[in-house]
Amino acid sequence: MGRLRLSRGVIVAVAMTGLAASPSMSEDVAAMPPFQPHVDMKTFMEHVLSPAAAIIWSTNGTIIDEKGEHDLSPKTDDDWEKIVSGAATLAEATNALMIPQRALDAQWNDYVNKLAAAADKAYRAAEAHDLKSISEVSDQLDSICAACHRHYGLE
Numbered sequence: 442m443g444r445l446r447l448s449r450g451v452i453v454a455v456a457m458t459g460l461a462a463s464p465s466m467s468e469d470v471a472a473m474p475p476f477q478p479h480v481d482m483k484t485f486m487e488h489v490l491s492p493a494a495a496i497i498w499s500t501n502g503t504i505i506d507e508k509g510e511h512d513l514s515p516k517t518d519d520d521w522e523k524i525v526s527g528a529a530t531l532a533e534a535t536n537a538l539m540i541p542q543r544a545l546d547a548q549w550n551d552y553v554n555k556l557a558a559a560a561d562k563a564y565r566a567a568e569a570h571d572l573k574s575i576s577e578v579s580d581q582l583d584s585i586c587a588a589c590h591r592h593y594g595l596e
């Protein structure tokens with residue numbers, strides 16, 4: 442984690458230097474990343490994170506109806522494509538969570554990074570059609586969400 446953050450810092454520093462050196466761009470613009478939150482946190486959680494996480498959770502799901510118990514784990518290539526979409530969306534959404542205006546305190550990105558690591562693992566597992574690994578992530582995901590919610594007094 443520490444190494445990851447350090448290398449990101451270096452990349453940002455290099456990128457900023459590049460921008461500042463460009464004659465067509467003022468220093469103010471160079472200093473301000475163009476990120477902007479489009480929705481409030483409640484909407485982000487309900488409509489961006491939760492649906493993506495639900496797709497990953499579905500890999501461990503079963504439903505029971507009058508014909509008995511059905512396993513919802515992915516089987517066909519199409520099933521796996523949906524899991525890839527959920528995992529890719531969850532992983533990329535963690536960048537949107539790290540938009541500076543969204544951070545509630547200094548620990549914010551630590552919680553987001555844990556989610557990002559899990560989403561990366563889910564994405565790789567989905568690409569590889571690896572049911573065992575995606576099930577493991579699915580089991581861990583809940584406590585990763587809950588740890589952040591607990592820290593901010595949400596559950």
Ligand code: HEC
Nearest residue numbers: 482483486487490491494549552553556585586589590593
């Ligand atoms: C980095 C911290 C953080 C992480 C990680 C996080 N959340 Fe949240 N979550 C919040 C905050 C802050 C709120 C409160 C939003 C508000 O109501 O303003 C919230 C609220 C929610 C809500 C309630 C929204 C509502 O209707 O009030 C849901 C559902 C939710 N999160 C789902 C998830 C899921 C699913 C995950 C994991 C995949 C997750 N969250 C991970 C910070 C986090």
